[in-house]
Amino acid sequence: MIYAFDTYYFGDKAKTVCIAFESWDSEIENKIFTETTAVTADYESGAFYKRELPCVLSLLKKITLKEGDLIIVDGYVTLDNEGKTGLGGHLFQTLRGKFPVIGIAKNGFNSPDDQRRSVYRGDSKTPLFLTAIGADVDEIKCKVEEMHGNFRIPTLLKKLDQLTRTE
Known part of the structure; x- marks a missing residue:
């Protein structure tokens, strides 16, 4: 099973949603x-x-x-070539490396990272930014490219984003 997580903030509340789906090309959760x-915690850039x-x-x-x-x-899972980790890397460590964690970000992070891949989907000229730990990032890149949907953001990840934004 693939479990995709996102959180959205409403003042002092955080709504976290997880969509579980069977395979990378699933259309429905x-x-x-x-x-x-x-x-x-307050928002802290880079942390x-x-x-x-x-959450x-x-x-x-x-x-x-x-x-x-x-x-x-x-x-992100990784943030740079110096070993700085993002949300996904910290989650992987907390879960003691038992489950691969894939980071799919909509916005770029301005530091060199040899593990980061740009994923172009549909006709979009703007990439998604992919990082991974516990799985081969290039294999995952192919899977993300094949996810259901004709647009930059795959169908189920778009739905996830929408679900987090409703109170």
């Missing part, structure tokens, strides 16, 4: 998990994980991960 929690990781971990308590499962986060 198998299950949706949601949770609203209190915001535990986004401090704000979002507690993802809290929602993960409602999910039974199994061997072979993958996790997608809206953000």
